[in-house]
Amino acid sequence: MSSQASPNVPQTPRRATTLSTLIKMKQKGEKFTCLTAYDACFSSLVGEAGVDVILIGDSLGMVLQGHDSTLPVTMDDMVYHISSVKRGNRGAFLIGDMPFMSYASETQTLENAATLMRAGAQMIKIEGGAWISSSTHLLAERGIPVCAHMGLTPQSINRIGGYHVQGRDPRQAQSMLAEAKLLEASGASMLLLECVPQKLAKEISESLSIPVIGIGAGPDTDAQVMVLHDLLGISPITPKFVKNFLSISDDGIRGALSAFVQQVKNKEFPAPEHCFD
Ligand code: KIV
Numbered sequence: 001m002s003s004q005a006s007p008n009v010p011q012t013p014r015r016a017t018t019l020s021t022l023i024k025m026k027q028k029g030e031k032f033t034c035l036t037a038y039d040a041c042f043s044s045l046v047g048e049a050g051v052d053v054i055l056i057g058d059s060l061g062m063v064l065q066g067h068d069s070t071l072p073v074t075m076d077d078m079v080y081h082i083s084s085v086k087r088g089n090r091g092a093f094l095i096g097d098m099p100f101m102s103y104a105s106e107t108q109t110l111e112n113a114a115t116l117m118r119a120g121a122q123m124i125k126i127e128g129g130a131w132i133s134s135s136t137h138l139l140a141e142r143g144i145p146v147c148a149h150m151g152l153t154p155q156s157i158n159r160i161g162g163y164h165v166q167g168r169d170p171r172q173a174q175s176m177l178a179e180a181k182l183l184e185a186s187g188a189s190m191l192l193l194e195c196v197p198q199k200l201a202k203e204i205s206e207s208l209s210i211p212v213i214g215i216g217a218g219p220d221t222d223a224q225v226m227v228l229h230d231l232l233g234i235s236p237i238t239p240k241f242v243k244n245f246l247s248i249s250d251d252g253i254r255g256a257l258s259a260f261v262q263q264v265k266n267k268e269f270p271a272p273e274h275c276f277d
Helices: 019-028 040-048 075-088 106-119 130-141 154-160 170-185 198-207 252-265
Strands: 032-036 053-056 093-097 123-127 146-151 190-194 212-215 223-226
Touching: 019 093, 032 252, 040 053, 040 075, 040 252, 053 075, 053 223, 075 093, 075 106, 093 106, 106 123, 106 130, 123 130, 123 154, 130 146, 130 170, 146 170, 170 190, 170 198, 190 198, 198 212, 223 252
Parallel strands: 032 053, 032 223, 053 093, 093 123, 123 146, 146 190, 190 212, 212 223
Antiparallel strands: none
16 A cells, blocks of 8 residues: 555645636636546546546546447446546546437436536536537536537447548538537537647637637647546557657656646647647
């Protein structure tokens, strides 16, 4: 057993990050950081490094469970990991992913989102464009903040046919911009863009007043998110947008997490080699 305090006992409490903190950061042009975590120990370390937002992502199906997609992840899995992260949380804002098919109908959407909020999420994330605007509206009206995930949406991998950049075609780019605006108008409190050309991500971020988080979406989104295992260089695959921060750390995992925070805040990450045209 380590001599350090248990991760579920906050040592140096930091002021808790809220949705309004993140909106103010966007308004001031201050970048914020988001990392995935799936357990209490990493939740605590990530918060200690100053990461603003923790995403309990359904990427856990790939990086923890060894599946080749996020589709097998269940509501029970999400509740287990969200409640673990909540116990270790040191003030980060917690977003929980709604897993595949858990928001297929209105009733499922409301019940499952409520279950994740009870487990400790402060916002839920759902994948899709215009078609999720009615769910977004339902949830927002009932006090559940929604992050809409657009661009490459891994739960639709069998329809998309591969982990490709989305929005290179000018017509697709125009429709993504229109859908992002519709989602904001429907009550979404945040947008996440995955694998989108940097020019389009910039245009969407500048067109919306809600914060936009990017992964493989260039440097101009309001925030950057990474999968923890990618940052540590232990994922089985390494997409172009990934940077191994552990390899540049002189203080192990803690140094890698702090380097991510610093490099996002001072706009060193993502660099041109991590972006798509
Ligand atoms: O599940 C996840 O970790 C995600 C990120 C890839 C953004 O959705």
